[in-house]
Amino acid sequence: MFDKHRAIVNSIEGLNENEKEFLYSALNIHGHVCGGMPMGYVAGLAALKALGAERERNMDKMVIINTGNGHAAGCFADGVQFATGCTFGKGVMKKEPKGKWTFLLIDKKAGKAVKVTLKNEVLRKAFSAPFITEYRSKGVNPTDIPSEIAEPGFKRPFSLKLEDVVEIEGPFDFKIEKKKPCFNLVECSVCGHVMAENYAKMEDGKPVCVDCINYHVDR
Numbered sequence: 719m720f721d722k723h724r725a726i727v728n729s730i731e732g733l734n735e736n737e738k739e740f741l742y743s744a745l746n747i748h749g750h751v752c753g754g755m756p757m758g759y760v761a762g763l764a765a766l767k768a769l770g771a772e773r774e775r776n777m778d779k780m781v782i783i784n785t786g787n788g789h790a791a792g793c794f795a796d797g798v799q800f801a802t803g804c805t806f807g808k809g810v811m812k813k814e815p816k817g818k819w820t821f822l823l824i825d826k827k828a829g830k831a832v833k834v835t836l837k838n839e840v841l842r843k844a845f846s847a848p849f850i851t852e853y854r855s856k857g858v859n860p861t862d863i864p865s866e867i868a869e870p871g872f873k874r875p876f877s878l879k880l881e882d883v884v885e886i887e888g889p890f891d892f893k894i895e896k897k898k899p900c901f902n903l904v905e906c907s908v909c910g911h912v913m914a915e916n917y918a919k920m921e922d923g924k925p926v927c928v929d930c931i932n933y934h935v936d937r
């Protein structure tokens with residue numbers, strides 16, 4: 719599987735070795751060859767460039783993305799996540815679902831943001847390709863779609879000029895509160911599970927987790 723990913727990435731023209739390695743990692747994490755993830759990947763890199771910023775390794779930047787649930791090309795969000803380094807687990811990738819391929823990339827320290835919108839034509843082209851019309855819309859999983867159908871869509875964003883893939887607004891001022899994370903653990907007095915202290919509810923002076931608090935009250 720990974721060999722196949724390597725071969726696909728290597729066949730893309732115009733990427734240097736580092737860029738190929740990076741895209742290869744993104745494809746491995748995403749898991750399948752599609753058109754959505756690479757569109758997000760290119761859009762994420764474009765957003766960083768417009769913001770004049772490096773890929774986020776800590777928690778100083780944030781993405782608020784507007785793809786939704788239960789529609790095609792949601793994979794876009796994975797590409798944005800990987801390219802920008804604003805990941806779900808670090809708490810710096812938030813979804814505000816609108817069924818749109820738009821996102822904000824926010825530099826919390828600088829108080830600046832850019833808004834990225836995927837161009838209509840790029841999206842329409844992806845949605846009219848056989849990958850969607852002949853396979854995905856008929857319930858075929860991306861991994862079961864023949865390579866000759868899936869690969870052109872994967873490679874396409876890399877063959878286009880950046881301005882033909884995305885529209886970027888900003889940078890503009892965008893203030894976001896930077897909260898200090900909680901570093902303490904407490905144990906739920908009902909189930910005994912350990913939780914982050916900032917999620918503990920107090921009941922009769924004892925910490926209770928969110929799972930147990932209703933149960934406790936209902937009794």
Ligand SMILES: [Zn+2]
Pocket residue numbers: 748750751752753754755793860
């Ligand atoms: Zn995908």
Ligand SMILES: [Zn+2]
Pocket residue numbers: 906907908909910911926927928929930
């Ligand atoms: Zn509990």
